[in-house]
Amino acid sequence: MTKPISNSVAINRRDVLKALMLAPLAGSLLASSGCAPSATSRAVSWTSLPTHYSYARTDAEKQRDAELFAETFFREHELLTLAVLCDIILPSNHENGGALAAGLPDFVEFMAKDRVQYKRPLRDGIAWLDSYALEKFGAKFIDVDEQQQLAICDEIAYPDVQDDALQPGIAFFTLMRNMTLTGYYTTELGFRDLGYQGNTPNIWDGVPEAVLARHGKSYDAEWLAKCVDQTRRDITAEWDDEMNLIT
Amino acid sequence: MAEQEYDIIIVGSGAGGGMATYQLANAGLKVALVEAGGYYDPAADENRTQLRNPWESPRRGASTRRRPFGDYNACIGGWDLDGEPYTQKGDTEFMWWRGRMLGGRTNHWGRISLRFGPLDFKRKDVDGLGDNWPIGYEDVKPYYDKVDKLIGVFGSNEGLYNDPDGFFLPAPKPRLHELFYIDGARKLNVPVYPARKSMLTKRINDERGVCYYCGQCSRACSIHADFSSSTALIYPALKGGQVDLYTNSMVREVTTDESGKATGVSYINKEDKKEYQLKGRIVILAASACSSARILLNSKSDHHESGLGNSSGHVGRYLHDSTGASRAAFLPELMDRDIYNEDGVGGMHVYTPWWLENSTLDFPRGYHLEIGGGMGMPSYGFGFAANQYNDYLGERVGGYGNGLRDDIRRFYGARLSIACRGESVPQFDNYCELDPEVVDEWGIPVLRFNYQWTDYEIDQAKHMQESMEALLEASGGILLGEKPGANRKYGLAKPGEIIHEVGTTRMGLDPKTSVTNQFGQLHDASNVFVVDAGTFVSQADKNPTWTILALSWRASDYIIEQMKQQNI
Numbered sequence: 001m002t003k004p005i006s007n008s009v010a011i012n013r014r015d016v017l018k019a020l021m022l023a024p025l026a027g028s029l030l031a032s033s034g035c036a037p038s039a040t041s042r043a044v045s046w047t048s049l050p051t052h053y054s055y056a057r058t059d060a061e062k063q064r065d066a067e068l069f070a071e072t073f074f075r076e077h078e079l080l081t082l083a084v085l086c087d088i089i090l091p092s093n094h095e096n097g098g099a100l101a102a103g104l105p106d107f108v109e110f111m112a113k114d115r116v117q118y119k120r121p122l123r124d125g126i127a128w129l130d131s132y133a134l135e136k137f138g139a140k141f142i143d144v145d146e147q148q149q150l151a152i153c154d155e156i157a158y159p160d161v162q163d164d165a166l167q168p169g170i171a172f173f174t175l176m177r178n179m180t181l182t183g184y185y186t187t188e189l190g191f192r193d194l195g196y197q198g199n200t201p202n203i204w205d206g207v208p209e210a211v212l213a214r215h216g217k218s219y220d221a222e223w224l225a226k227c228v229d230q231t232r233r234d235i236t237a238e239w240d241d242e243m244n245l246i247t
Numbered sequence: 248m249a250e251q252e253y254d255i256i257i258v259g260s261g262a263g264g265g266m267a268t269y270q271l272a273n274a275g276l277k278v279a280l281v282e283a284g285g286y287y288d289p290a291a292d293e294n295r296t297q298l299r300n301p302w303e304s305p306r307r308g309a310s311t312r313r314r315p316f317g318d319y320n321a322c323i324g325g326w327d328l329d330g331e332p333y334t335q336k337g338d339t340e341f342m343w344w345r346g347r348m349l350g351g352r353t354n355h356w357g358r359i360s361l362r363f364g365p366l367d368f369k370r371k372d373v374d375g376l377g378d379n380w381p382i383g384y385e386d387v388k389p390y391y392d393k394v395d396k397l398i399g400v401f402g403s404n405e406g407l408y409n410d411p412d413g414f415f416l417p418a419p420k421p422r423l424h425e426l427f428y429i430d431g432a433r434k435l436n437v438p439v440y441p442a443r444k445s446m447l448t449k450r451i452n453d454e455r456g457v458c459y460y461c462g463q464c465s466r467a468c469s470i471h472a473d474f475s476s477s478t479a480l481i482y483p484a485l486k487g488g489q490v491d492l493y494t495n496s497m498v499r500e501v502t503t504d505e506s507g508k509a510t511g512v513s514y515i516n517k518e519d520k521k522e523y524q525l526k527g528r529i530v531i532l533a534a535s536a537c538s539s540a541r542i543l544l545n546s547k548s549d550h551h552e553s554g555l556g557n558s559s560g561h562v563g564r565y566l567h568d569s570t571g572a573s574r575a576a577f578l579p580e581l582m583d584r585d586i587y588n589e590d591g592v593g594g595m596h597v598y599t600p601w602w603l604e605n606s607t608l609d610f611p612r613g614y615h616l617e618i619g620g621g622m623g624m625p626s627y628g629f630g631f632a633a634n635q636y637n638d639y640l641g642e643r644v645g646g647y648g649n650g651l652r653d654d655i656r657r658f659y660g661a662r663l664s665i666a667c668r669g670e671s672v673p674q675f676d677n678y679c680e681l682d683p684e685v686v687d688e689w690g691i692p693v694l695r696f697n698y699q700w701t702d703y704e705i706d707q708a709k710h711m712q713e714s715m716e717a718l719l720e721a722s723g724g725i726l727l728g729e730k731p732g733a734n735r736k737y738g739l740a741k742p743g744e745i746i747h748e749v750g751t752t753r754m755g756l757d758p759k760t761s762v763t764n765q766f767g768q769l770h771d772a773s774n775v776f777v778v779d780a781g782t783f784v785s786q787a788d789k790n791p792t793w794t795i796l797a798l799s800w801r802a803s804d805y806i807i808e809q810m811k812q813q814n815i
Contacts, residue, residue: 053305056294058323061313065305089647096652110305158645174645181630181651186301186308190625193652194659197588199298199624201459204591206420211585217426226403226441228417228448233457236450239396239414243404245449 044083046100049107068113074123077142079105081126082176084142088153089180096193099180107183108176118175125172132169205230253279253491254810256512256527258498258542261351262792263778263799264533265476265484266394270803272489276810279525280481281493281514283534284323284347287354287477289467296321297466301626309627317626321467322355323348326743330688334695341566341679341696342743343537349494350477351535352746353792355465357594358444358473359617360400361789362391362797364409370670370785374611376703377673380784381756381765384411390797398474398796399451401592402443410600416449418442418596419460422589424620424663425597427578431722432599437714442598442617445474445793454483462623464593473593493525499691500546500555501530501775507550509775515689529774529806529815532752533799536781537566537679540751541694543762544681554681556752556769561762563680565673565750566698567786570614571740572708572731574715575664576724577636578620582661589622601788610706613788614669616718622660630655639725663724667711670788672703673750677742698742708737747791752781766805767798774815778802 051069074082086099086108112118126141129152133141137148144152155161156169157177184190206227212218219227238247254276257264264280272278287294296319301307304318311318315325324346333343346352365384370377388411394400395414404412418441421429432439446458455478456470464473471478484490495517502510502524511526532539540563546555556562594617601613634654637644682695712730719726731738742748755761758770767782769775778799780791787794809815 049305053303055299055303055319056296058313060329061311064313068305090651091649094649094652107307111309114306114309114311153647157647158643160644173647177633177645177647177651178631181633181655182307182625182627185625185630185655186627188300188302191300194625194656195586196622196625197586198590198622199300199461199463200588201298201461202588202590204419204460204589207423207426207589208585208587211423211587212426214585215423215426215580217423217430219420219426223429223441224420226418227420228401233449236452237399237416243412243414245415245417 044080044087044100046083046105047103049103049110068110071113073113073119074109077140078123078126079109081129081142082108082122084149085173085176086180088149089177090184094193097189099184102184102187102189104180104183108179111179111183121172121175125168125175128168128172203230203233251526253277253511253525253527255279255529255531255806256281256525257531257533258512259283259351259532259534259538259779260349260481261346261476261533261535261779262353262795263780264531265350265353265480266796266799267531267533267778267803268490269480269484270800271806272484272487274803274807276489276807278484278490279493279527280490281496281498281512281525282349282351283497283517284349284351284494286492286494287323287348287350288482289321289354289475289478290469290471294321294467295469297463297469298461301624307627316355316465319463319466319626320355321465322346322352324352331693332685332687333693334682334685336695336697339696339698340741341698342741343694343696343748344743344746345535345538349481349492350475353475354467354477356792357617357790358446358464358592359594359598359790360402360443360445360474360793361600361615362411362413363387363787363789363794364407364411366409367785367787367789370612374605376611378755378760378784381754381761386765387794387797387801390800391793393800394793394796396451398445398479399447399455400443400445400474400793401441401448403441405440407600413443415443416447416451419448419591421596422591422621423584424578424581424660425595425618427580427722427724428618428663428718429597431718431720431724434721435717437599437718438602439597439599442595444592444594446592447472448592455479458592460591462590462593496523497689497691498534498542499689500542501532503546503548503550503555503772505550507548507772509555509772515691520689529776529810531776531778531802531806532781533777533779535779536748536751536783537563537694539777539779539781540679541681543752545692551771556762556771556775558771559759559762561753561760563678563694563751564675565753565784566677566679566696566748567671567673567750568742569745569747569786569788569790570669570671570700570704570707570711571667571745572711572715572738573664573666574712574719574730574738575662575727576719576722577639577658577727578661578663578722578724579639580723583657584622584660586622586659590624595619608710610710611672611703612670612707614667614707614711615788616714617666617668619664619666620660620662634658636661663719663722665715665718667715668745668747668788668790669704669707669711670786672701673753673785674701679751696743700736700739700742705733705736705739708739709733712737747780747786749780749783749786749791752777753784754782755784767802768805776802776806
């Protein structure tokens with residue numbers, strides 16, 4: 001298959017549309033399954049994720065990951081459908097990029113292979129979505145126009161909907177929302193979007209004063225007396241015979 | 248090598264084996280340390296998972312069969328090892344974790360380092376159940392003191408009778424969600440104290456680093472600022488030149504002579520798949536409670552027909568794990584919180600030890616509470632059910648679009664959780680034995696487990712759930728999920744799931760009802776010792792590692808003394 005690939009780290013929807021205008025024959029940029037691209041079809045392109053990782057693996061783990069990367073699970077139509085859904089769930093029109101810039105389709109493909117229990121729900125979910133779009137709008141999901149795609153999503157994006165006929169779609173959309181958000185927030189874009197501050201050497205010296213004040217909390221003196229004085233952390237510990245730290 | 252006779256052969260390099268290696272090698276004895284897994288040093292960059300970002304893993308840190316605690320967890324091992332099956336009797340659901348690396352399970356444990364107290368060694372005196380240990384707190388206290396100083400543990404002296412004081416390093420300050428827990432617990436008159444864990448919040452020597460608060464002890468520390476057997480005990484011991492380390496070496500059995508005394512061990516070299524022998528004057532088993540029992544049961548001879556040390560039929564008996572249950576809550580007061588680095592040390596900074604009197608309750612034995620929550624690093628699973636808390640705010644759950652980003656930020660870190668770890672009552676009828684039919688990939692008979700929780704543990708789990716609900720709500724939390732009921736044993740973890748299994752070679756005065764004496768020395772063979780948690784008569788509601796270390800040091804002193812006196 002010809003997988004739509006962009007090497008851009010933070011492609012946004014405007015870039016994609018621009019690319020589409022400049023290269024009208026680049027069919028792989030279009031979510032289309034054999035039909036001629038219509039003016040309303042959604043363009044999708046995503047950052048491709050690495051297929052080689054290097055981090056403290058055993059030989060057995062390396063071998064398994066190599067096997068997973070060698071396997072292709074989703075058909076092109078399925079992958080494009082996932083891409084469109086991811087893009088709806090976390091759109092690209094944001095300063096921190098969206099699902100496609102975070103390479104979501106590649107991530108979902110990998111997780112489906114790594115956790116095989118996802119294979120059926122994802123594949124069957126796509127089939128349900130297509131049959132529902134066909135029934136409702138006369139074409140598969142990625143071939144109906146954007147308003148029609150969103151109309152379908154509005155029906156299946158909320159788990160409190162009681163309509164039995166929609167339950168397979170709701171379960172699938174919930175799974176895709178979970179995968180999209182977890183796949184996005186575990187990238188650099190997601191870290192930036194969240195404002196994540198950890199995972200770096202530092203000296204923990206308690207909750208910042210302003211934060212304590214905001215929440216009406218404080219450290220009591222008795223507790224603080226048991227806590228580390230970070231100015232003395234590098235002085236080797238010694239105790240008296242009564243178990244008191246004296247350095 | 249085959250011709251050399253060692254003074255000491257130690258099987259297993261976890262807490263017990265590491266301490267024995269350190270003590271006996273430093274005493275000038277020639278030691279062979281035999282480990283079923285490979286060499287491992289977290290300071291080597293090829294082993295580093297610490298400080299990696301989630302996108303450096305294709306599965307973003309998700310767990311796998313080979314890494315049940317996540318892709319970045321340091322422990323090579325798990326409940327399901329390639330080529331090393333185990334079996335269950337009846338409807339037993341025992342989960343057997345094995346580490347396969349230098350340092351064993353000390354590479355990923357929670358570093359919760361609690362001394363057993365005076366009551367913990369004499370539980371039969373308290374409630375009439377089970378048995379007393381043949382030793383008391385006063386026997387072990389000097390060794391706890393020495394372990395504290397050698398290895399380092401932070402905590403606070405609170406003067407609690409059954410949670411004794413120690414030589415502590417200073418504690419890290421509580422995080423914000425922990426302050427909510429402290430206030431909640433105090434409202435209910437439940438005590439709460441700084442946690443007690445073996446991370447170096449202050450320098451203890453020039454060899455090991457001081458904690459830089461990345462919160463990733465489970466990934467193994469590249470500056471050796473937390474305790475693992477390899478970093479704190481085995482590397483220093485290796486420097487002395489007294490230790491030969493045999494890695495990827497799977498011990499099949501302890502070999503014995505006509506008199507029944509051990510002559511050494513036979514092991515499979517996993518690299519060439521061949522079997523080798525080591526000769527030694529003394530064999531010390533530290534392979535973990537069930538692995539050591541398995542080796543003993545596989546060490547059959549004319550003199551030890553039912554397995555070495557098993558004339559009592561007690562090897563494998565009284566297997567018991569900690570009880571466990573957990574619950575989580577949404578903390579609305581922490582919505583839209585300020586984001587800063589609160590990684591701290593790996594896991595909790597505060598905890599609640601057992602605080603009630605069992606005489607007023609309908610179950611024996613206690614449990615402690617471990618506190619979780621806060622602004623962790625996103626990894627696989629982050630963002631699942633992203634806005635489920637909307638349910639509690641009268642807003643709609645689900646949806647799509649950029650509004651989800653606001654939900655993610657709004658609820659980030661607004662969570663408080665509690666995990667209980669409790670003491671079960673050891674049962675003769677909970678045991679591991681050799682499966683008569685199944686062998687592992689080296690042809691060694693495997694263990695079969697027979698284990699059922701009793702009403703004691705189930706009633707305790709029920710109480711855990713009630714305590715957790717009360718504490719989470721008192722802390723301002725809205726309980727998440729359903730409270731597990733009787734049909735789910737009140738959320739009681741499966742046996743083995745908490746990975747505190749002990750008791751399979753318990754110590755005692757009577758050779759008919761115990762496997763070793765108070766020093767871990769087999770009643771049936773004076774030159775064979777067990778220094779893992781197999782010797783525990785009862786588990787206490789304390790994580791076992793600190794007691795394994797203390798007892799292994801104590802056994803090592805005894806071995807040195809007995810060798811001097813030429814008794815062994």
